[in-house]
Amino acid sequence: MNVTVKSAQVAYFKQHGYLALPLFWTANEIMAMRHELVRLQLAGLLTNVATSGDGITASPTHQNLQLCPMSPHSGLFRAMPFAPKVVNLVRALIGDPAVLHLDQVFLKPGRTGTATNWHQDNAYFHIDDPLKGIAIWTAVHDADLANGTIHVIPDAFREQLEHSRDPDSNHHIRCYPDEEKALPLVLPAGGIAVFCYGTPHRTGPNITDKDRAGVALHFYNGDCTVSGGFSGDNPLYVSGPYADNGTARFGVDLASDWEVQVLDSCLNDPN
Ligand SMILES: O=C(O)CCC(=O)C(=O)O
16 A cells, blocks of 8 residues: 655644654554564563653553564564655655664553653654654554553644653653643554654553554654764665665665565464
8 A cells, every 4th residue: 555645744744743644554564563563572572661650660560561673573673664655754754865763662551551651752862853853653553542542742843841760661761741732643553643753742551451552663864963862873774865775784675575574474374
């Protein structure tokens, strides 16, 4: 499925700092992501980052299961940022040359799944223009208020909010924005929320019986100055003159590998 990005959507993103696209991934792509997350979880690769309010002690009751990055552990998630429709979207929103910054997943188990508190990604990444970096957050399962979908604060991406250590996580930082302005983005499985590095966002607890996961891919425009973490000195371009679909780094054309990985996963569907 190709996804065309309309100029009105680009204008909306640039004005408000976020965008919700409810129909982005196909049913097969979502099925493949779910299979892969089960495999990664069974392999013990997702770790509980939730703490008991002191930022240190592991919570015995609540779980915020994170794997960051996923790509070293998964051919599917390594290829996902190179899917042609992802690259088209990234180019439309932040322009060439686009660099893959990070990939990660947060899985919130039913009943025990807990929040990822308010933060701006730019409090970690520090790029010079907070609109020139984006997170593409995929709803791997239907994401609504009860299971703690992503919330954003529209129009706030130019404000640099103060961050401090998050007492509910063993390594995150958080901020305390005016929650009256918060907007929950309710998405069906396969939908995405896109928000720029300056946009404050959070997810909530999962009070339903079913697990819910969100996969986040982060990109920035390679002409930006990056002074925060995760940038490294060997940027992985997904667009622009240095982009080669990851071939030099991984020995595989990851743009075409995405489809192969999805098909492979569906053919080996355990159900
Ligand atoms: O899915 C989540 O719980 C949080 C995602 C997030 O905050 C991020 O990727 O920056």
